[in-house]
Amino acid sequence: xxxxxxxxxxxxxxxxxxxxxxxxxxxxxxxxxxxxxxxxxxxxxxxxxxxxxxxxxxxxxxxxxxxxxxxxxxxxxxxxxxxxxxxxxxxxxxxxxxxxxxxxxxxxxxxxxxxxxxxxxxxxxxxxxxxxxxxxxxxxxxxxxxxxxxxxxxxxxxxxxxxxxxxxxxxxxxxxxxxxxxxxxxxxxxxxxxx
Amino acid sequence: xxxxxxxxxxxxxxxxxxxxxxxxxxxxxxxxxxxxxxxxxxxxxxxxxxxxxxxxxxxxxxxxxxxxxxxxxxxxxxxxxxxxxxxxxxxxxxxxxxxxxxxxxxxxxxxxxxxxxxxxxxxxxxxxxxxxxxxxxxxxxxxxxxxxxxxxxxxxxxxxxxxxxxxxxxxxxxxxxxxxxxxxxxxxxxxxxxxxxxxxxxxxxxxxxxxxxxxxxxxxxxxxxxxxxxxxxxxxxxxxxxxxxxxxxxxxxxxxxxxxxxxxxxxxxxxxxxxxxxxxxxxxxxxxxxxxxxxxxxxxxxxxxxxxxxxxxxxxxxxxxxxxxxxxxxxxxxxxxxxxxxxxxxxxxxxxxxxxxxxxxxxxxxxxxxxxxxxxxxxxxxxxxxxxxxxxxxxxxxxxxxxxxxxxxxxxxxxxxxxxxxxxxxxxxxxxxxxxxxxxxxxxxxxxxxxxxxxxxxxx
Numbered sequence: 140x141x142x143x144x145x146x147x148x149x150x151x152x153x154x155x156x157x158x159x160x161x162x163x164x165x166x167x168x169x170x171x172x173x174x175x176x177x178x179x180x181x182x183x184x185x186x187x188x189x190x191x192x193x194x195x196x197x198x199x200x201x202x203x204x205x206x207x208x209x210x211x212x213x214x215x216x217x218x219x220x221x222x223x224x225x226x227x228x229x230x231x232x233x234x235x236x237x238x239x240x241x242x243x244x245x246x247x248x249x250x251x252x253x254x255x256x257x258x259x260x261x262x263x264x265x266x267x268x269x270x271x272x273x274x275x276x277x278x279x280x281x282x283x284x285x286x287x288x289x290x291x292x293x294x295x296x297x298x299x300x301x302x303x304x305x306x307x308x309x310x311x312x313x314x315x316x317x318x319x320x321x322x323x324x325x326x327x328x329x330x331x332x333x334x
Numbered sequence: 335x336x337x338x339x340x341x342x343x344x345x346x347x348x349x350x351x352x353x354x355x356x357x358x359x360x361x362x363x364x365x366x367x368x369x370x371x372x373x374x375x376x377x378x379x380x381x382x383x384x385x386x387x388x389x390x391x392x393x394x395x396x397x398x399x400x401x402x403x404x405x406x407x408x409x410x411x412x413x414x415x416x417x418x419x420x421x422x423x424x425x426x427x428x429x430x431x432x433x434x435x436x437x438x439x440x441x442x443x444x445x446x447x448x449x450x451x452x453x454x455x456x457x458x459x460x461x462x463x464x465x466x467x468x469x470x471x472x473x474x475x476x477x478x479x480x481x482x483x484x485x486x487x488x489x490x491x492x493x494x495x496x497x498x499x500x501x502x503x504x505x506x507x508x509x510x511x512x513x514x515x516x517x518x519x520x521x522x523x524x525x526x527x528x529x530x531x532x533x534x535x536x537x538x539x540x541x542x543x544x545x546x547x548x549x550x551x552x553x554x555x556x557x558x559x560x561x562x563x564x565x566x567x568x569x570x571x572x573x574x575x576x577x578x579x580x581x582x583x584x585x586x587x588x589x590x591x592x593x594x595x596x597x598x599x600x601x602x603x604x605x606x607x608x609x610x611x612x613x614x615x616x617x618x619x620x621x622x623x624x625x626x627x628x629x630x631x632x633x634x635x636x637x638x639x640x641x642x643x644x645x646x647x648x649x650x651x652x653x654x655x656x657x658x659x660x661x662x663x664x665x666x667x668x669x670x671x672x673x674x675x676x677x678x679x680x681x682x683x684x685x686x687x688x689x690x691x692x693x694x695x696x697x698x699x700x701x702x703x704x705x706x707x708x709x710x711x712x713x714x715x716x717x718x719x720x721x722x723x724x725x726x727x728x729x730x731x732x733x734x735x736x737x738x739x740x741x742x743x744x745x746x747x748x749x750x751x752x753x754x755x756x757x758x759x760x761x762x763x764x765x766x767x768x769x770x771x772x773x774x775x776x777x778x779x780x781x782x783x784x785x786x787x788x789x790x791x792x793x794x
Contacts, residue, residue, distance in 0.1 A: 156645040157527060157627050161759040166738040170398060170412035172372035172419045184761050189747060212645065214528040217561060217627070218759060219738075220463040221370065222479035243497075243531055243563055244463060248479035302495060304355030314481070319489035320383065322350065322358060326491055329349040329360055 140253045142312040146234045147280040147291075149206030152271045153198055158211055159218035160245065164227040166219075177223050178230030203275040207234040210267050214238075215256075216245025225249045235281050237288065239264045250305050251314065257281060257288050263297045266290065283309060336602025338499050339568050340534045343474045343599065347457045349491060356493040362456040364390055364486045365442045366429070368420040369397045369740070370461030374483035375423040385427045387490045392451055393424050393431040396441045397462075398740045401703050401730035404434050413741065440706025440732040443467040443674035447551065448708055450580025454569035454596040459486060463558045464674045464756065470550035471577070472569035472599050474534070477558065497563055498532055498608040501601075503539035506615030511793040513684065514549035515676055515754065515773035517541060518556035519621035521613065523631035530562025533609065536601060537567050541615045547576040548680035555675045556756055559628040568600045620789050623758045623771040624661055625649040630758070634662065634776065634788050652760050653768050661770070661786045665697065668751035669781040670763070672703030673737035676754035676774050679712045685778040686718040694726040695784025701743065702727050703735040727781065739764045752780040 168180040185197050193200050209228065215238040216224060225248040228236060236254065239261045249256045259267070270277050270290055278291045283306065289296040301309075308314060319326075337345070349358040371393070378385065385391070398413045408414040417434065424431040432438040438445055443464055446452045454472040459465060461483045468475035478492065485492055502521060535557050542550060550567045557565030574593050577583045584592045619633040626649040632638065638650070640657040650657065671677070671685055682702065694700050702722055704710040710732055713719050722729050736743040737755035739762065745751040747766030754777050755762075758769035772780070779789050 154644070155648065156643075159627065159757070159759045161738075161757070161762050165761055165765075166397075166740045169369050169740060170410075170416050172416060173376060174373050184765060189765055214531075214561070217527055218463065218757060220461060220465075220477035220479055222373075222461075222481060225479070240528060240531070242528070242561060244477055244479060248481065251479060251481035302355065304352055304493070315485050315493045316377070316381070316481075316488050318493065319358070319485055319491055322489065322491070323386075325350050325358070326360070326386075326489060333346070333360070 140312045140314050143234070143253055143255060143283055143309040145280065145282050146207055147278055148208050149204070149276060150208035150210050150267070150271045150279050151198055151204045151206055152268045153209060153211045154268050156212035157214045157217055160216055160221050160224040161218055163216070163224040164221065169221060169223055174226050176230065177227035178232065181227040181231045207232060208237060208279050208281065209233045209235070210237045210264070210271060212238065213240045213261070215241050217242040220244045222248040222252070225252045225254050229254045237264065237267060250309065253309060255281065255283065255309065257299050259288060259297050259299060266295065336605035338601045338605045338607065339472060339536055339566055339599050340474065340499055341605070343455055343457065343472070344496060346455070347474070356495045358491050359457060359494050361459050361486050361490055361492060362390065363392065363446070363451060363458040365446055365458065365460035365465070366391060366393045366483065367397055367442050367460070367462065368395050368416045370480050371423065371483055372416065372419050373480045374487055375427070377484040378487055383488055385429070385487050388428040390490060391429045392446065393420060393429050394439060394442050394445055395420055395434050397734045397738065399434050399733040400741055401733050401735050401743055404731045437707050440709065441674045441677065441734055443551070443555065444677060444705030444709065447471065447547070448580065448706060450577055450583035453577055453583065453592070454573060455599055459492070464555050466557045466562070466564040467551050467555040467674055469554040469557070469564045469566040470547060471573055472566055472596065474564060474566070476563040497534045500530060500533040500535045500562070500609040500611070501607040502535055502537050503610070503612045504537070504541040504615050505539040505612070506541065508541060508615050508618060509793070511620055511775055511789060512618050513773040513775055514545055514552040516618055516621045518553050519623065519628065519631045519771060520618045522556065522560045522629050523621065524613065525560055525611065527559060527627050527629040528561045530557060530560040533562050535562045535565040536607070537565055538601070542567050543570065546680060547572060548678040551678065552675055556628070559756055569596045620773060620776050622661055622776060622786065624653060624655055626652055626758055626760050628756065628758060628771060631771065634786070635790055662788045663785055664750065665785045666750040666752050666770070666780050667697050667699060668745050668749055669698060669700040669777050670703070670736045670751055670753040670755065671774050671777050672701070672705070672735050673755035674705065674734070675756045677703060677705030677709065679709050681754065681774040682709070682713050682718050683716070685774045686721045688775055688778040689725045689727070689782065690721050692725055692782045694781045697784045698781050700727040700781040701736060702729045704732045706732050736763050738762060739767070752777050752786065
């Protein structure tokens, strides 16, 4: 996994609540057997109409907006456990997703793929969405080590929570398999006692 | 302070705790399917590590399989490739696979319980959010992402923070025609799709105590739809009777020994939950959803609520409904009875009982998709097949089918479908399809009438 330190970028405001993983990556695109290329179909049915024509009204298709940070509404990533959702968002080029609330499985999947879910207060989320919508060139800085997210145009900042173990993993580019593989003796001992 | 059912099962599976970090949780059973496993197998290969405990993994093909002509080669190249990959991966790693055509094949959350693989007190995971289903047995069961599938392959363990606990109690007598699905949809409509996030739910009270295992599975299945990782119900005689004698259940003396262990799993009377909710069973009525998440549900006799909020309005616009209107009388052309939520024998009995001697409406396409080969066999054995065929329903072969429309079973654009599945997200059943979630009884009644009816009027 790539190391994650600081992301400073413009952002894309997607002010919809309860965005489920079927919207992020529809099931018909889950037939692949590798992890690459899902970004082409991220938010597929919002980005394109049924004939494949660009839906110009959708924020990801609006040239005004770009960046490595996606700002979204409450309860982002609810629904299916498909990790393809995190792969698709990452593959499209996002490094951070900001919301006031994330669904559990999505959050875990994102962290396991070096995509940082940043949970902010509803008030700060509203401020970020408004600022970015009105001034698309506004930059946001996410500092993982300091656990802060800052709207650079105003200097307004908020700190965010992250599990200290996961933070260490992201900062160093470790993943859970590396850790678990080193625990084999303990696991075998547990099996002897319990299974 | 006493322990909850969840605490007891969780604590027994903790291998170690990382100071200030997650715990290492041992996983007893790992269920896999064709869609979320290939990348995990690739990960093992890439790192040159072998599967740690292949005998604790069980595989099926369900998400991406056709529900007609399963004996023929699959037409769609990508689907065929994904299934071939599963077969190859299972063979290379000595994993038991109940593939397409096998007598044990079916939806993973239907076959594991019916084979006796799912048992009380276990930890069980699968790369599928509806793994919560297995909590009906008093096991800790939850959906995981593909990176975690690879972790369990590599170590039979996961690194997890212990979730918080929630108890949802429903007491009283359910009204006639109110099914477990209605109880689930009612609770989600009351609490919202994010209420359970970060929590494991225990469903308690006499409504769940009096439910069959099939009903309990429906309820626990839907706990993910309120954001919870899983739901659980304390094991009791209903559970033991269901498990006893199944293929992988403990036999004879060892079964009795297990029952004695399982008896101790119940939540202690002095245990404290982080959150508690209580509902009155007599307030629950047959439910239906009107929006694009499972929390947007109403009693069929009620009208769509009036909310001024962009996301709510976007949802109604997609569904083609107006604030404040009733769904009764709306024409519907598709009915789907199936999915890991409602595709067990009991669900088909309920539907057949209503349908018997009636004819589906001319405008209706009614798809019945059993959860497994065994359920399909049982439908025949009990004479339900002829009831459905005579009524003009289409009985298909087992699989996930139109619940997520990965295969050919797609609801056409713009069409409404009354569905016994678990998610009414935009496009879930096919691009532009509009899903209304309901119980098998409401689905069957819709198929007969060709429109949504207030079933409560027939029941009272």
